[in-house]
Amino acid sequence: MVGEALLAIDDLRLSLMDGVRLLDGVSLSVQRGEALGIVGESGSGKSLTALSVLRLVPGVKTEGAVRLSGADVVGMTERELRSVRGRKAAMVFQDPMTAFFPVKSVGDQIVEQIRLHRKIRSRAAWAEAVALLERMGVPDAQRAARRYPHQLSGGLRQRAMIAMALSCTPDLLIADEPTTALDVTVQAQILVLFNEIRAKGSGLVIITHDLGVVAQTCTRIAVMYAGVVVEEGATENILQKPLHPYTQALVAAIPPLSGARPESLQSLAGTPPTPAHRPSGCVFAPRCMYVHEACAQRPSLLTGKTGRKVACVLYKGAEMLD
The missing domain is CATH 3.40.50.300 (P-loop containing nucleotide triphosphate hydrolases)
Structure with a gap:
């Protein structure tokens, strides 16, 4: 290419x-x-x-x-x-449990990433963080954003990690x-x-x-x-x-995916x-x-x-x- x-x-x-x-x-x-x-x-x-x-x-x-x-x-x-x-360049880490900071809410960590690279107010950054979580299919994203990493399931943490990686495009x-x-x-x-x-x-x-x-x-x-x-x-x-x-x-x-299934x-x-x-x-x-x-x-x-x-x-x- x-x-x-x-x-x-x-x-x-x-x-x-x-x-x-x-x-x-x-x-x-x-x-x-x-x-x-x-x-x-x-x-x-x-x-x-x-x-x-x-x-x-x-x-x-x-x-x-x-x-x-x-x-x-x-x-x-x-x-x-x-x-x-x-x-x-941003990275979605293999283990989101250890990649997230344990004593900060997931939303605050996404906001921190956004504000580190862009001049944007905290409230606007929070709205973007929630929107990103919604885009990842996180149910009740506003509530999930206020939770700590250990309070989310493995699948939700993974989606939050992808949201944070995409936060600065x-x-x-x-x-x-x-x-x-x-x-x-x-x-x-x-x-x-x-x-x-x-x-x-x-x-x-x-x-x-x-x-x-x-x-x-x-x-x-x-x-x-x-x-x-x-x-x-x-x-x-x-x-x-x-x-x-x-x-x-x-x-x-x-x-x-098709044809005869092998015995092993x-x-x-x-x-x-x-x-x-x-x-x-x-x-x-x-x-x-x-x-x-x-x-x-x-x-x-x-x-x-x-x-x-x-x-x-x-x-x-x-x-x-x-």
């Missing part, structure tokens, strides 16, 4: 102070009107990548580049970051498992809202285990494993014709490596059914003419991707 890059991550490496690398050369981009889905098992580095966009991972060494609308996030001061967080919205605590009806409403946000020109990053959510909202998918991007491409291409063995395993675990779904043996024990070659090699001698070397990320990317020695040249 042609347009200004809202987010450009280039060779991002995140390491602990003892040298253990958490992210190992992640490169991703999101442009206006585009939605990127980041998928993978727990521990693959999805949330760390998202948190790194707003420099929300303390105690780590960051290498590489992260740019929001061309501005270097890695080199920003804390004051500069405060002006970016919530306005240029950010250019880029990053949503980490945004529909996990929601029932199917509310989930559908939130996904429609995300599509509306993208249609208006904002960028969207959705981190999820649910490939169904990705299929409904995302234009592209990036598949992560052990802190590395192993495949990337258009959503339809990834879901219909996965190339990397890991992506193939993820797609094979999805129940079919395919499962992937083994577990992802910890950052301290990441293989020196292909990170997926210990669990891969196609592993051979060439996998002892880290495969490069090949890029095809249509933008399809894959890091696997099964593909000898970029022409094999299209």
Whole structure:
């Protein structure tokens, strides 16, 4: 998609102070009107990548580049970051119970976010906060806004978290498992809202285990494993014709929507490596059914003419991707 890059991550490496690398050369981009889905098992580095966009991972060494609308996030001061967080880019956190401040009402926290970035009176900001909660489908939004986070159910907290993230109409919205605590009806409403946000020109990053959510909202998918991007491409291409063995395993675990129902779904043996024990070659090699001698070397990320990317020695040249 042609347009200004809202987010450009280039060779991002995140390491602990003892040298253990958490992210190992992640490169991703999101442009206006585009939605990127980041998928993978727990521990693959999805949330760390998202948190790194707003420099929300303390105690780590960051290498590489992260740019929001061309501005270097890695080199920003804390004051500069405060002006970016919530306005240029906002995040829906995975666990709203710990993301909200426990001794302030939900409405007051949304108001604080609005007034931090806009010159607006408290009463007007409160009215906007209530309107946002209503838009998220929160029943009796005026009453809910006056409640503390622990007084709301998990689903209501999640909706309030999304309302706060949207309160300053950010250019880029990053949503980490945004529909996990929601029932199917509310989930559908939130996904429609995300599509509306993208249609208006904002960028969207959705981190999820649910490939169904990705299929409904995302234009592209990036598949992560052990802190590395192993495949990337258009959503339809990834879901219909996965190339990397890991992506193939993820797609094979999805129940079919039509046709004969299989007796059992395919499962992937083994577990992802910890950052301290990441293989020196292909990170997926210990669990891969196609592993051979060439996998002892880290495969490069090949890029095809249509933008399809894959890091696997099964593909000898970029022409094999299209």
